[in-house]
Structures are given as C-alpha cells and as structure tokens.
Amino acid sequence: MVSASTDYGYDSKVEGGVIVSRADAAINWIRTNSMWPMPMGLACCAIELMAVGGARFDIARFGAEVMRFSPRQADCMIVAGTVTYKMAPQVRRIYDQMASPKWVIAMGACASSGGMYRSYATLQGVDRIVPVDVYVSGCPPRPEALLDALMKLQAKVQREPSARRLLSA
C-alpha cells in the first residue's frame, strides 16, 4: 500500500514528504477507491442497486457512489437483472464503449446464469457476452451482498499487474 516513509529522506527539506511505492500499488490504489459504476439495471435487481446507492447502505463509503449513465465515464458495469437475447447486443455494445480499465459485476441469479428464466428469450448468464469479474448470488441479492461484491472486486483490482499492462498496451 502507499504510505509515507521517512526512511528514504535524502534531504531534510523534503523528508517525510516523499512517498516511495511500487507503480502497481499506486495505480491500483487510485483505481480501487474511485470505481465509478455503470448501472445496467434491467430488472428487479436494479431496485436493490438503488438501495445500495441510498443513504442506508451507502456505496459511497467504498468510493463507488458516482453512478454514471454514460459508458465513457464508467469503470465498472453492474449488470443488475435479466438479460434477454434482445437486450444482449446492447449490453455488449455498452461494455465495448467503456474505456479500459473496466470491470463487470453480474448481480443476481439472472445476470449470473439466467436464473429462473430457463426459456427461449433469456441469455443464460451475461458471461456469454462480456467477461465477468464478480458474480453475486441472490434473487435479488441483499444490498450488503453487492457491497461485498464491490469489496471483492476491489481486492481483485489490487492484485492486478496494472503498470505492466499499461506499458504493454
């Protein structure tokens, strides 16, 4: 993690004001703590998603309260609800429009696996069209479960080799 260090002070004037860290740690720290979600609310899970944004559960505590309805400004797509085959291309296009780095949370049974909709009209899991980072169980999940998913995603982002990816990109 990023921390102020006095061990590396070489000049009494800047001593304590210099921070030494790995680039990965700094980049991931920044990414982790202001992850702007793109609410892809497609069904009843979106109601729980709204509750997560509200005062009681308050996703702002984890730096993800800035719901962006433009994919250009979002980091993390939260697919909340049933994805029909008719909607699937639009979900994929919105995912394509998001700027990298980007992550996907499949919220609830429908987004994760099609849920109870074993039928001709429903995509059997959003992972068939976009890469999913975290799956949340529940129908719909409790708001706490989505907060847990966000924390798990943050833990996942912390482990990413961000600097190497930036250089190779």
Added chain:
Amino acid sequence: MSADFLAALRSRFPQAADRASADHPAVNVPLADVVAVLKFLRDEHGFDLLMDVTAIDWSEGANPRFTVVYHLLSTTRSGSYVRVAAPCGGNDEAPVAPSVTSLWPGANWHERECYDMFGIRFEGHPDLRRILMWEGYPYHPLRKDFPLAGIETELPGADVVEETGTKVVAAPMAGGPFVAASGEINLSEAEPRAKDESWSDRVARPDQTPLRQVKE
C-alpha cells in the same frame, strides 16, 4: 344483465354461437363477422375498452389451428365483460385475422404481441412488427410446436456475434421442469431440482452446442 346484449347480439348476428366459459359470457363468431360484432358491442352495448387480444393454438393438425380471442370490458356498465372468439383464416404457417385498430387504437400492441408469439397476421394493422422478440427472429414462441427451451439460432447484432461468438441456444432445462419434492421437511432436500443432473448450463448435453464463456 348479460342476457340483454347477448340476446341482441344473437338476433343481429344469428351466426354467433355460445362459447363454453366458466365465468364471463363468450361467443364464437365467424372470422368475416368479427369486426362487425366488435363494433356492434362497442357502439351499442357500451363495451368501450378492449382488454386483450390473444390467441389459442390448438396444435398441429387441428383445423382451424388458431383461434383469435378479443376480450371486451364495459367501463359504463359495471362488471360487463365478454370474450369474442373467431377461428383464424389463412394456413397454419401464416394465419390471418382482421385488425381492430380501427375500433380501438390500443389494439395495436396487443396485435403485435399476438403476431410475435403466434404468427397471426392482422390484416389492416398499421405497423405489424414483432414487439417482444427482435426483428428477424425466425420463430413464434407460443406455438405448440415450439419448445420452451427455445431453438438454436443467431443472436441479433452481427458485430456482437462476431466479437463474442455467442448465439441463441436452447436453455439448459437439465431434466426440468424443476419441481419440489412434496412432503419433504428438510428444505435443502426439498429444493426444486432437475431429474437429470448429468448436464447443466456449464456442461452441455452431447447433442447441443456448449454455452461459451467469453475470455478476457
């Protein structure tokens, strides 16, 4: 209450026959008269609200295969509700029925849904497109010969298909429909499960395309 309009209907349209119904009155009329009957009920008996336009598929081989059903409600005479059924014309692949959008503009979307699900073409409809499934979907899902799980076909959006390699596949029913064992007390064991658990949404059945997971 219901007898008066039924008697009037019968004297005006002798070809209208009573239809078996457990609750509200219902009549069978020939397809050619359906618009006239509905107009008569709307203008002279206060059935001003078209509640639903739906259809029945009597399955392949039945003649006529499709019956279209109009549900009418009167908002001025409390509790007056009537169903008017008519056998569809055309053939089994492309049944036809007259559109009633000229009587009730609200029939528009009902008829589009009916067309989408059963493939009944409503003649005179101003904009007969699919309403639930996407344009270009090759089937009509509420027909009796269409399986609940669906039929493998192309996903809408050629660019997305190219990028993801995904297609519309038959939903993994995995031995379903899923029914809870009755009389079980242990909830985890009473949970609805499939009879055949050898395949699932992760492990494809041998004769079906596996569900592909997108790689990063």
